[in-house]
Amino acid sequence: MRAMCLRWLLPVLLLSFNTVHAQRPAPGKAATRRAAARAKPAKPKATVPAISQATILNVGDTLDGRFVVPQVQLPDAAAAARINAELVDAALGEDLQVVPLPLTALTGLRQAVSEYTERDQKGFVGARYEVLYNDHGLLSVALTSDLLGAYASSVTRHATFELRTGRLLEVRDLLADTLALRQRWQESINRRVADHISKLPTEYAQLDAPLLAEVKRRLHWNDSTLTSQLEGDDPRFYDFALTPFGLTLYYDFGFPHVLEALQPETDYLFSYATLTPWLKPRGLLDFKR
Template identity: 65%
Template sequence: MSQTYLRWLLPALLLTTVPALAQRTTPTQSRKKSAAAGWPTKAPAVVTASPRALVVSVGDTGKSAFVVPQVQLPVAAAASRINQYLVDAALGEDLEMLPEPLTAASGLRQALAEYETNGQSGFVGTSYEVLYNDNYLLSVALTAEYMGAYPSSSVRHATFDLRTGRLLQVRDLLADTLALRRRWQQSINRRIEAHLAALPASYPELDTAMLADVRQRLHWNESTRTATLEANDPRFYDFALTPFGLTLYYDFGFPHVILALQPETDYLFPYADLKAWLKPKGPLEFRR
């Protein structure tokens, strides 16, 4: 148990984007004439945070599958903070050597170089999915792909406040995280119990020893019908926002060869169930 930038794109990089943000309109010619005649003019609009981010993809020319998300926002400082974290999470966590400075362009060059040096194995690709992008909140899933004796992947999640560019934690969203942890523990117990009950029918080839091994990896106590987790577990290391609710993730870390025997790792908590715990004046206050 995871941006404005067009000026530095290299010719070798391919940019995929969606339509640009609408520009603020300029005063009409008639308004200019009125101002010249001495009529009062409206104060210039102040650039404020957008309720949504413009998310673009920066990737290579097709030799491999490295794609990094970057955002564009009216507030450049907020975009810069988000973009730096996205590069760190998408590339920096897996590169053998970190370029200085680490940007989307330098990180992609390094990833491609290591990909070729390592014989197209090891860290072989990145991708992303936008899970939520509204109400001044952006939540992204970042997937890293690896190739060794067998293919594998890891997923990291990140949620940002678009007003400031700050990376959010669960405690920024909920005033009562202890209540949520208790509810989460109950959900984990129910899922494990249902999963263990279904395993013999789903995998009839499993013998008694293998089933016992799965129970042990799940820390399952048959007498109390609970998973005996470590102190303060499950922890809020990884979470995401979606249009439907808050999703928490708990992975028991099964090895690849028996990964199919692990329960699903995502736990969705609808916003309606979180109302009593939402932080007053927090990023999710509009859900109260």
């Protein structure tokens, strides 16, 4: 994986061709006039080259690199364009007050710097990213926005792509049985919340009975069933990422800033060994079998 600092990209389109050979009649048989005629060579078919990794480019503003977004370079320019559009939207478009059209890395960065200056260095104050996985034709990125208002905060979003097509993936694109994973995930949430609640009184001495009750309410915790009774169809696969170790799902209970320290960790890692029974046959993660 290579990284370089650019303001624009010049993706290179590479095409690979298969050569088709004419077959000769089997030896020992008299060839008919039609069979003996040389077959017309078929037109070579363009194929999409196998792509293992993407080249990641840092695209940043001139304001001390406060706003930096990733862009990719791939043999297929169309696939790269699809990925780059999604990355810019997740990194900048979600937090800008005014979204420029067209939204590109260059126009988005200009708008971010402009808003940062006009709002006296408040609001959307920074963008950064981390590449979590870039191999076997898959790319997974964490994009973090830094915000400053009455207090400092940050929001991290995740995006996972198929490099061959540039498609933004969902969990159902990777697994044949998402219902089984969702059930396992609910069990993991129950265990984590139970463990978290049991440790709170010793880890937070200032925690009184009313505050503990409020934490349990926000965690949808039922003392009788020892389960976190989530609302609606939760937990849902809104936010996920691939890593070298497995699939990470994220569930945030949405605690307000003043109570954020009392919320359990939001990431749940499922190893590839755990996922094996649920993988799609000949799917995108089949190499992990």
